[in-house]
């Protein structure tokens with residue numbers, strides 16, 4: 001037996017050597033995390049990225065493609081049997097059908113594997129055969145990342161923080177009043193607990209709709225299969241000093257702790273800890289449109305998200321990652337096709353300023369970060385019209401609400417990002433100089449040449465930053 005096992009090992013190492021001689025590189029796997037808050041554009045991004053990596057006619061900024069080294073790309077079964085597959089075919093079908101429409105909202109983790117056959121570059125390239133690079137794309141809600149901050153907080157601290165924040169948000173004061181009126185030293189009454197959790201969820205939903213980004217705990221807005229379970233039936237309550245066992249306050253505290261250990265930790269363990277590269281999609285235009293408070297909330301949220309990638313940010317995470325870290329993080333403003341290209345530089349500057357602030361705030365040192373303005377699927381064309389003797393750089397597209405074609409001027413972004421970020425930080429309630437409008441466009445009908453993927457803006461640059469060095 002022992003001899004058999006030994007010979008086995010020996011033959012294996014000999015064949016390993018031959019393998020190494022013929023193909024000095026084994027397959028490379030890149031695990032790309034795609035995240036962003038609800039409606040940020042994750043599904044459209046992944047769909048368009050995959051379609052544009054399969055048909056690479058519009059990917060000239062991806063260096064390996066430009067050098068003609070990507071020989072083929074194909075979808076493969078993903079390596080994780082328990083994670084739902086990203087429904088690429090259906091989402092692409094929605095975007096490219098005869099009456100194109102945006103894909104449905106997705107509310108859980110999903111994954112897809114795309115493999116690329118690439119001819120290596122550099123000195124030895126002539127001697128080597130093509131390599132296979134597996135790109136595992138993992139889609140998960142950004143709301144779940146924000147829950148990391150809960151791990152370090154007691155129920156009491158979290159409660160007072162959320163009650164203060166809620167006081168400043170639409171519908172928030174109503175909930176705060178309800179929470180303050182509650183005698184939480186009384187024994188738990190499940191109906192009351194549920195009423196409080198429901199009122200809190202409703203306040204979070206209103207805040208979300210008003211453009212606020214940080215609406216924790218993340219699963220309250222995206223409960224999935226946990227809907228109605230005790231781990232989601234809690235709410236912040238004002239501290240009450242010493243509280244008896246079995247009181248409402250104690251039970252809420254217990255559920256808060258259960259949420260951390262049963263919901264937050266498993267997510268970081270099973271999904272987050274394995275990511276190599278990350279793109280965070282940000283609806284910056286949406287936040288600008290929603291006003292200074294929403295923009296400031298976005299600024300803080302970006303820092304909170306970045307904290308999750310900061311080595312040593314959290315004791316649990318440090319133990320979990322054991323020194324492994326995400327190598328690159330791209331913060332991308334999505335839906336830039338809402339702006340004429342003459343404004344894209346300004347949007348990029350705003351994203352850069354937001355990213356820089358987030359890095360400073362999160363005291364971030366670690367992965368390489370970059371900011372970019374892009375559109376995963378270009379839904380508009382550009383048009384300059386004369387209005388009241390002035391030239392306006394507009395975008396033109398099919399309005400989602402009416403199905404009619406319209407040209408649209410969203411407003412001029414300032415050249416200096418601090419003209420937006422300053423008032424936002426100082427708590428202004430409206431923009432002084434002008435309003436920023438936003439229109440919902442339907443995806444355009446596509447007539448693509450063979451070999452071309454769906455039209456986009458700077459998707460190829462995003463791909464170059466995220467994977468270029470590995471191709």
Ligand SMILES: Nc1nc2c(ncn2[C@@H]2O[C@H](COP(=O)(O)OP(=O)(O)OP(=O)(O)O)[C@@H](O)[C@H]2O)c(=O)[nH]1
Nearest residue numbers: 038039040041042043044102105106375376377379
């Ligand atoms: N014009 C334009 N709109 C976009 C683009 N990407 C996303 N959108 C819009 O943003 C909406 C949300 O996009 P999704 O990709 O579904 O966003 P998501 O992050 O997956 O959203 P959830 O699954 O609900 O969390 C779409 O329905 C479109 O209206 C884009 O590149 N251009």
Ligand SMILES: [Mg+2]
Nearest residue numbers: 042043105106
């Ligand atoms: Mg989605």
